[in-house]
Amino acid sequence: MPEFTLDINGAQKTVETEPDTPLLYVLRNDLAINGPKFGCGLSQCGACMVLLDGRATTSCMLSVSSIGNTEITTLEGLVDDNAKLHVVQEAFVKEQAAQCGYCLNGMVMAAVDLLNKNPRPDDAAIREALQFNLCRCGTHARVVKAVKRAAKTH
Amino acid sequence: MIEATSTSRRKFLQQIGYISVGFPLLTSCIGEPDPVIATRVDYEGSLPGSMRGAKTVNAWLQVLEDGSIRVLSGKVELGQGIRTAIRQVAAEELDMELDMVEVQLAETGLTPDEGYTAGSGSVPNSAMSVRYAAATARQKLLELAGEKLKTSFDDLILFNGSIKAKKSGDSLTFAEVLNGAQIDMEVTTPVKIKSKTEHRYVGKAVPRTDIEKMVRGEQVYVQDLRFPGMVHARVLRPPGYKSQLVKVDEAGLATTVSGVIKTVVNGSFVGVITEKEYQAVKAERYLREHTEWEDNTSFPEQKELYNHIRSIAEPSSNVKNEGDVTAAFQGNSTVKATFRKPYLKHASMGPACGVAMYDGDVLHIWSHSQGIYPMRNAISAMLGMEVDKIHIVGVPGAGCYGHSTADDAAADAALLAMELPGKHVRVQWSRTDEHTWDPYGSAMIMEVEASLDADGKITGWKSDVWTDSHSCRPNGDAGTLLDARYITNPVQMKSRGYLAGGHRNADPYYAIPNMQVNAHFFDGPLRVSSLRSLGAYTTIFAIECLMDELAEKAGKDPLDFRIAHLTDERAVAVIQKLREMTAQVTLADGEGLGYAFSRYKNTAAYAAVAARVAVDKATGKVAVKKMWAAVDVGEVINVDGLTNQLEGGMIQAASWTLMEEVRFKDKEITSADWNTYPIFRYPDIPEVEVALIDRPDLPAEGGGEVSMPPSGAAIANAVYRASGTRVYELPIGVRKV
Structure with a gap:
């Protein structure tokens, strides 16, 4: 099986896998990263989002061979070297913006991407930015509050 | 010595911010004041059902060597935050800091058998069992410490894992008091519990600690489990419920997909085990195109669903008959309507997953099942294996909202692990299988008719409910598991499961002298089981929409009209609270603004819900702008956990009401992904606001399902006020207004 060297959370990681393997499977299984979740494998729900060069992108249909030198950041990579949470992660904890939490990864990723582009989003901008992320528990209202809180401290 | 408070604990307690009053942080320094210990009162009520099979203190609670406490609960974490609620209750009774209490959730052989985590039952059963066990433990620890320290009960202070004699200053940790033993006495009433006015944790907004684990990407879910040498598998589901396997192309698979370890064919069950997960995905994809099945039966036409349901229903059975409805209807004007609700999906964000490993003697299973003990009975029956040779560990999955596919994935893993001893086999379901093999919430019809007298009072009420089963959960019948229906010597489910869930709340909670409820059970075309709030979402939709029609006919305000028919002051109080919350809208x-009320199961928590909707006159499109809930669950354990459940319930129910419907055509369920079964996305989400009426002296009822039943009706009533159109068939969607 061919080898691929990936730039993940600031480190170079080499994995041996079939080239058509989606990035999600490489992250979760070859690199034991829990952040991105398998939700649909169809790029419809957002649970598997990672940041690719800072942009929130679903990883479940993206083959590992197409990644190249792109910088990949997962939920784990948002935490700084002193184990301090990113402001968005911190805000999710403060607002208790989760029930089962399975979709949380994608919400955090989409929110980080949004705040990088628009540091002071209003309600409508937050809803628009998160529209690709599904949640079944109905924690949306709390997530919107968390993103607003993060924007204030960003 | 009493253990010094660590910095992190102190910081945590400061962050909670609620619990400072009368709670001096204790250090062991001489001269520090003793903590103020709350008074105890006798609890003489009944003990929770969960204690019937687990009567002793040590079934629920163990003292660890370091003096901290491990609480054992047979419930599982579904995103409802039960771990935190249980921790609060135990820490409260034992006057400990929260982080000195760890909570071990369901594992066979270790935790009590509490059946299923369902029906808003975790707080009233598990948390309350822990309360009485912890309170009993406290008394016993004090008694034993008194003997060891040779002093009287009054001289002792129990605090944070230690017991101190005030006069001598001597103290013992819980572990020293017990000296390696556990408390095996039975819990009996009266139990001395803490006075509820002196609670430090219970009734407060204690944050969940697992949310930080989630944001850090720590291992939380069954999907995150990794074992050395673990292999992956997928199961090839048949094209339809009744399909039988003819031929599977194993040879072609071996040459096309790499990494295949084993293909397991057992009757019409086909599973493929591979080295890597994506190989299993590709293997399943290959097999789907290269397997022959016997023809499958067709579904009825979607547009004929409700006629079909009526045509296959059994003769009606009378559920309730009070007074004389026929007489009440004579001479009074009546209002009659028929309401319809389609099949709905659980639609969990994470497709089911199960891991199993057969060590040659014991089969170990890791599952997000809602009931690991009942599931063990089902798997035991399916495999013909002794129950005590099956060990199941409950691990959280994504939210499930009722009996979904977790048990079936565990059964898949069990079947495959038995074929590959010594290996951990992880089975991951696809989104398509999750959507198409889910046991749905039943489609239902409810006909309601009520009579009004000249004073605008309801004199008679008749409900007729058409429903399939609302729980086909695993039990000792192997046929409750999907796989058992397809393996060699297949078994079908013997019973029809819990039919009565279908007419839950079909009898209005209002004081109506003449009332009749009839159930028309049917065995429908789609697989069904329990979905959050069972039949109550539909029965309350029908009842509360008709209440609005009746109020209008009587010329009354809809809230006044409801209150005029209520004799329970707690019910009136939530409606008054809701009126207050929406007064300035x-x-x-x-x-339009619409209202609805229900008391869940007519015996549990109270909820009044309002919805503000906007209807686009040109397109008929309905948007829910805001929802309010005023709720009384009796004693509140965790304010924020409960609020979170109630908010989420409203949003999920709003999604059901506006857009959800399982679609099928010919032989296929066509709602197979998120595009073909859309649910609410962010732009659809209403604002939500919750008010709680805390009643610490009344029993604590669960809140997981409570806000759902009135939410559908509140939206439909708001749509009527906004547009003049009454909606009788869900989902409200675009075309119906």
């Missing part, structure tokens, strides 16, 4: 053109 101003509506724009095309908007």
Whole structure:
């Protein structure tokens, strides 16, 4: 099986896998990263989002061979070297913006991407930015509050 | 010595911010004041059902060597935050800091058998069992410490894992008191519990600690489990419920997909085990195109669903008959309507997953099942294996909202692990299988008719409910598991499961002298089981929409009309609270405000819900702008956990009401992904606001399902006020207004 060297959370990681393997499977299984979740494998729900060069992108249909030198950041990579949470992660904890939490990864990723582009989003901008992320528990209202809180401290 | 408070604990307690009053942080320094210990009162009520099979203190609670406490609960974490609620209750009774209490959730052989985590039952059963066990433990620890320290009960202070004699200053940790033993006495009433006015944790908004684990990407879910040498598998589901396997192309698979370890064919069950997960995905994809099945039966036509249901229903059975409805209807004007609700999906964000490993003697299973003990009985029956040779560990999955596919994935893993001893086999379901093999919430019809007298009072009420089963959960019948229906010597489910869930709340909670409820059970075309709030979402939709029609006919305000028919002051209080919450609402053109009320199961928690909707006159499109809930669950354990459940319930129910419907055509369920079964996305989400009426002296009822039943009706009533159109068939969607 061919080898691929990936730039993940600031480190170079080499994995041996079939080239058509989606990035999600490489992250979760070859690199034991829990952040991105398998939700649909169809790029419809957002649970598997990672940041690719800072942009929130679903990883479940993206083959590992197409990644190249792109910088990949997962939920784990948002935490700084002193184990301090990113402001968005911190805000999710403060607002208790989760029930089962399975979709949380994608919400955090989409929110980080949004705040990088628009540091002071209003309600409508937050809803628009998160529209690709599904949640079944109905924690949306709390997530919107968390993103607003993060924007204030960003 | 009493253990010094660590910095992190102190910081945590400061962050909670609620619990400072009368709670001096204790250090062991001489001269520090003793903590103020709350008074105890006798609890003489009944003990929770969960204690019937687990009567002793040590079934629920163990003292660890370091003096901290491990609480054992047979419930599982579904995102409802039960771990935190249980921790609060135990820490409260034992006057400990929260982080000195760890909570071990369901594992066979270790935790009590509490059946299923369902029906809003975790707080009233598990948390309350822990309360009485912890309170009993406290008394016993004090008694034993008194003997060891040779002093009287009154001289002792129990605090944070230690017991101190005030006069001598001597103290013992819980572990020293017990000296390696556990408390095996039975819990009996009266139990001395803490006076509820002196609670430090219970009734407060204690944050969940697992949310930080989630944001850090720590291992939380069954999907995150990794074992050395673990292999992956997928199961090839048949094209339809009744399909039988003819031929599977194993040879072609071996040459096309790499990494295949084993293909397991057992009757019409086909599973493929591979080295890597994506190989299993590709293997399943290959097999789907290269397997022959016997023809499958067709579904009825979607547009004929409700006629079909009526045509296959059994003769009606009378559920309730009070007074004389026929007489009440004579001479009074009546209002009659028929309401319809389609099949709904659980639609969990994470498709089911199960891991199993057969060590040659014991089969170990890791599952997000809602009931690991009942599932063990089902798997035991399916495999013909002794129950005590099956060990199941409950691990959280994504939210499930009722009996979904977790048990079936565990059964898949069990079947495959038995074929590959010594290996951990992880089975991951696809989104398509999750959507198409889910046991749905039943489609239902409810006909309601009520009579009004000249004073605008309801004199008679008749409900007729058409429903399939609302729980086909695993039990000792192997046929409750999907796989058992397809393996060699297949078994079908013997019973029809819990039919009565279908007419839950079909009898209005209002004081009506003549009332009749009839159930028309049917065995429908789609697989069904329990979905959050069972039949109550539909029965309350029908009842509360008709209440609005009746109020209008009587010329009454809809809330006044409801209150005029209620004799329970707690019910009136939530409605009054809701009125207060929505009093200042101003509506724009095309908007409407609607209300609904229910007492869940007519015996549990109270909820009144309001919805403000906007109807686009040109397109008929309905948007839910805001929802309010006023709720009384009796004693509140965790304010924020409960609020979170109630908010989420409203949003999920709003999604059901506006857009959800399982679609099928010919031989296929066509709602197979998120595009073909859309649910609410962010732009659809209403604002939500919750008010709680805390009643610490009344029993604590669960809140997981409580806000759902009135939410559908509140939206439909708001749509009527906004547009003048009454909606009788769900989902409200675009075309119906």
